[in-house]
Amino acid sequence: MLKLEPFIEECRAAASATDAEKAVRELVAEAVSDPAGVAAALREPEHAGFEVLHRARDLTILNFAWAPWMCFKPHNHAMWSVVGVFSGREDNVFWRRTANTIEAAGARSLGMGDVTVLGRDIIHSVVNPIGKVTRAIHVYGGDFFVPPRPRSEWDPETLVERSWNLGDSKRLFLQAEARSRIPD
Numbered sequence: 776m777l778k779l780e781p782f783i784e785e786c787r788a789a790a791s792a793t794d795a796e797k798a799v800r801e802l803v804a805e806a807v808s809d810p811a812g813v814a815a816a817l818r819e820p821e822h823a824g825f826e827v828l829h830r831a832r833d834l835t836i837l838n839f840a841w842a843p844w845m846c847f848k849p850h851n852h853a854m855w856s857v858v859g860v861f862s863g864r865e866d867n868v869f870w871r872r873t874a875n876t877i878e879a880a881g882a883r884s885l886g887m888g889d890v891t892v893l894g895r896d897i898i899h900s901v902v903n904p905i906g907k908v909t910r911a912i913h914v915y916g917g918d919f920f921v922p923p924r925p926r927s928e929w930d931p932e933t934l935v936e937r938s939w940n941l942g943d944s945k946r947l948f949l950q951a952e953a954r955s956r957i958p959d
């Protein structure tokens with residue numbers, strides 16, 4: 776079973792390593808190679824959203840719970856990140872900037888035990904393609920809530936860039952959760 780405090784300490788040490796992303800990736804990969812052990816170590820989420828496991832200037836660790844069939848708008852992080860899925864599935868679409876907007880450039884579907892590293896300037900959107908909550912550990916190379924430079928999101932319909940809005944992002948989780956509870 777994952778031991779949370781040692782995991783956080785190891786991630787803190789890795790974050791100050793020369794190749795921090797790679798070092799953190801290895802730690803997250805090792806953790807989610809035992810999905811049941813991660814699930815047992817973390818609180819079962821009552822709601823879709825994210826729980827802060829660790830927050831510092833150089834490192835944030837979040838326990839993510841994507842609502843069933845949830846779609847999350849394109850956004851960047853302005854810092855590297857590592858995603859490790861330990862339950863369900865997280866479909867990522869990767870986007871690249873064009874002259875005035877963004878265009879889809881690739882995709883990666885992450886299932887239980889899969890890990891990916893997102894570079895500092897990556898733009899992605901996320902879909903949970905299944906009818907149950909998807910759970911993942913997300914580690915960020917900075918303070919997720921106070922990025923070192925302005926973070927952007929893109930309107931999911933028009934793909935027009937705008938400033939990242941944390942409150943709107945939190946609302947999307949609650950709306951998606953509410954929709955998933957509508958009876959058939």
Ligand SMILES: [Fe+2]
Nearest residue numbers: 850851852899
């Ligand atoms: Fe993201």
